[in-house]
Amino acid sequence: MIHADIQDDIPIPDKDDTAGQLDMIEKARAAANAADMLAEFGLVDEPTKEDEAAAAAIATNYAKDPKTTGQVATAQRIAKTTPAALQLTRKILDEFGHQIVESAVEVRHMVTNKLVQETENPDPRIRLRAMELLGKITDVGLFTDKSEVTVTHQTSEDLREQLKGKLRKLRDVTPKNGIEDAEIMDE
Secondary structure, eight states, rough: OOOOOOEEEEEEEETTOOOOOOOOHHHHHHHHHHHHHHHHHHHOOOOOOOHHHHHHHHHHHHHHHHHHHHHHHHHHHHHTSSSHHHHHHHHHHHHHHHHHHHHHHHHHHHHHHHHEEEEHHHSSSHHHHHHHHHHHTTTTTTOOOOOOOOOOOOOOOHHHHHHHHHHHHHOOOOOTOOOOOOOOOOO
């Protein structure tokens, strides 16, 4: 027996309500979670070629334009997608996100390794620049700029006295040498 806890007081976001829309990956996860629940009760068939093609198309469109694909994936369209296609879509999008992270780590390692190789370059300018860039890597942190902030704590009374002194200086605008009377000239 399937027990569904339906909360009908939560409105479905309108297609123009960008604040209420979820990211495509979140939509795929939510829909696939529902499909997983159906699968527990044997209500999900094995994926067909059409399911695989649908999941691949959704993932490809998401890779090209995530915002538009997320907007097009309305609740009505998701409801028309087979549970097997939803599960495959989630799997593809999860792998896609995971591969991006792995790729970033791989690129970081590759760049670091290339810089290490360049430290043996016969040109001293290239060697020096490679060592400088290696030193700027966050993990190493040899050449990072650090700024130090000194905070002087003062009492409220000290600050009031300083402010009063500055205001007194501003109020007294009389020149120190005095003012000579100006002559009035008739035309």
